[in-house]
Amino acid sequence: MKKLSLIDKVVFVINTILAAVLLVSFILPFLPPKTFSSLSVLSLGVPFLIIVNVLFFIYWLLKIKRQLILSLFVLIIGYIFYGSLYKFSSSDDTETSPNELKVMNYNVRLFNLYHWIDEKDIDLKIVDFVKSQAPDILSIQEYHPQSNIDFSFFKYRYEKLAGLRTKHGQVILSQYPIINSGSVEFPDTSNNAIFSDIVKGKDTIRVYNIHLESLRIDTDVEKLKEEGSERLFKLAGNTFKMQQFQTELFLLHERQCHYKMIICGDFNNTAFSYVYRKIKGDLNDTFKEAGNGFGRTYAFKFFPVRIDFIFADDAFTVKKFKTFDEHFSDHYPIMTTLSLKAVE
Template sequence: MKKLSFLNKIIYFINVVVALALLLSFVLPYLPPKTFAVLSVLNLGVSLLIMLNILLALYWLIRVKRQFVLSFLVLLIGYISYGSLYKFSSSKDIENEDNFKVMNYNVRLFNLYEWIKEDAIETKIVDLIKTEAPDILSVQEYHPHKDINLSFFKYKFEKLSGKKTKYGQAIFSQFPIINSGSIEFPNTGNNAIFADVVKGNDTMRVYNIHLESLHINADVESLKNEDSERLLKRIGSTFKMQQFQTELFLIHKEQCKYKMIICGDFNNTAFSYVYKKIKGDLQDTFKEAGSGFGRTYNFKFFPVRIDFVFADEAFQINGFKSYTEQFSDHFPIMTTLALKE
């Protein structure tokens, strides 16, 4: 430190803070938000913290300074514990006659309130789904818009709420649905639904989960105008609700004896407590077969992955696709699965 210039001492101080914040974030999936609500806010910034630590490590490395070791070691711990933030190539793209595709998409009410200033967004969403032809479609913030026609799916289950504007979650399927239902979350329009789907001689349970929203504007400029203390308390409160909703879901999940696929918008990242609890021993299809950042939410300054498709060990994961079409504040994701023999 003595040999560092004044500017580099300031940069190293920032480096220490950023590295410690990232190190702390690696512990958060094990800490329930009900007890550590404020700390849980770090979940949302893990991607940014990783990128900052990479930049700082490169900064010191270019200058041949041993200070690069700090961020390097923290990043190494993160890589060993959680894998890479960025996947350089898809590990799987396997053709199989038993393949079927599962898409998850938060459609944001099909742009009912014209958040996106573009004509016929609802039609473009439907066209995208029809072109990609998933066999099972899990939709959050679904709204039975008059111009929406998803009749190319043979079966569906939807659970709607709201007095004037009906909205909720839906599952569409090309395979027969023999049972379905909803897990109600108190004091919110969010919930989880399920459909038991028959493919050949096998019955699969498909869950569609929509955890409590953070109600954060994706525009950073808008965030600057919010009171930071109030924002942190609101996010902490939301994380507590997400934990409670997750506990309700897990009670229901434990009673299921079928092969299982879990889709949803968790409104939280892969570094969160709720992600860890819901995933359990299931496979994260992006980690198994995806590439890139796997970004699913349109946040301007760093990639955020808050939408997921999990599959249990009965499934072979033969592919994963992330989309960039901006017809919602979320991007759809789709995985290709096959039942193991």
Template sequence: MKKLSFLNKIVFFFNSIAATILLLSYILPFVAPKNFSILSVLSLGVPFLIIINVLFFLYWLLKIKKQFFLSFVVLTIGYLSFGSLYKFSSKKEVSKANSLTVMNYNVRLFNLYNWIEEANTNIKLIDFIKEKAPDVVSFQEYHPNKNIDLSFFKYKFEKLTGNKIKFGQAIFSQYPIINSGSVAFPNTSNNAIFVDIVKQKDTIRIYNVHLQSLKLDTKVETISQEESERLVKRIGKSFIMQQKQTELFLKHKKECKYKVVVTGDFNNTAFSYVYKEIKEGLQDAFKVAGNGFGRTFDFKFFPTRIDFILVDKSFVVEAFKTFDVHYSDHFPVMATLSFLEN
């Protein structure tokens, strides 16, 4: 430190803070929100902290200063524990005849209230799905109306709520649905639904999980107007609800005897407690075959991945794609799966 200039000493001071907070965040997936709800809020900022530490690492490396070791060590610990925030390559797509393609999409009521000013967004969204032709698609914030034509799917299951405006979750499938149902989450319109589909001789359960929304305005100028203490407490309460919802879902999933695919909007990141719990025993399709940051939520300042496709280990994840289409505040994701040969 004695050999550093005054400016570099200030830089290293902030570097030390960023590295310490990132290191602290690595324990969050192992800490139940109901025990430390305020601390769990930090999981939302982990992607930002990783990027900041990468910048500090490059800063010191270019200056050929040994201070680069601080962020390098913290980033390495994170990589060994959670994998890379950025995926550099993905697998190639396979013949659809021997595969199952599953899409997940939070469609935000098909732009019912014109959040996106572009005309005919709802029609473009449906045309996009029709073009990509997934075998199964899970919708969160689904709203059926006369302009939404999904009749190119043969089977569907919807779970809706509301009086004047019906909304909820839905799963559409090209394969027969032999069983369906929902997992009720108390005191909220969020829930989990499921269908059992039959492909050839295999029965596969598809879950669609929508955990408690944070109702967080992604515009930083709006966030700054709200008292930070109130904001953190509100998000912390949502995280506690997410934990309880996750426990209800996992209790239901434990009784399932079929191969499982879990899709959904978790309203939390891959560095969270709920993600770790739900992912237990499953593969994250993005981590296996994805590419880039895998951003699924339209937040301007750092990549946020809160929508997931998690699959049974009896599947091979052949391909994974995040589509950069702006028909909602979420981006659709799709995985191509095949079965392990016996």
């Protein structure tokens, strides 16, 4: 520190604080929000903290200063436990097989019902986009039935809607027969989890579509500035408590299933959160298996946020994963290609 300029000393103090915060955030997936509600809010900022610490590392590297060790150490710890925020490679498997299954997840934000996006025919563009990608299974959150929304190119469907004036909810659409379906009800909210048991060949696959409690915070930066930090922390903390309770209800239901399993959904939380760790369990995060880039799924301007997921159990090989850039909602669609493993 003695050999650093005044500016570099200030930079290193800030670096130390943000590195320490990032280090603390690595234990968040193990801390239940019901007990650590305020601390759990940090899970939303982990991608930002990682990026900032990468920039600090580059700053000290260019200056050839040993202070680079601080951020490097914290980043290595994070990589060991959680892998890379950015995926540098993806699967190039182009071979197809009869056992393949293309699964898409998409929060469509009511098909732009209230014109959040100033563009015409967003609803029709979403339908056309899905049709062009031809998923075998489509999991939708914030679905709103409308006369011009035609998903009849899927042969089977299960939907669960709520609301008095504006019907909305979750839907699972499938090209393969649905032999059983239902809902995991979350109290005091319109959010829930639905499931469908889908038959492909000789296999029955349980597909879950989960929509955990939303933060209901406007992510526009100027509007965020108008909100008091204390109120934001309290609101986020209470939301994460609800998400934990909803996750516990879901897991009670999921444990009773003995089929091959795929879990899709909008968790309204990141891969560094308690609810992500609990729901994922021993399943494979298809983005981590075959994705590339940051895998951002939510339209936030200043750093990538991944809050939508597709998990699959070990009965499947994850062949491909893609995050699309189509901006028809505040979420981006994601799709994975899975292959059922042969039974030996």
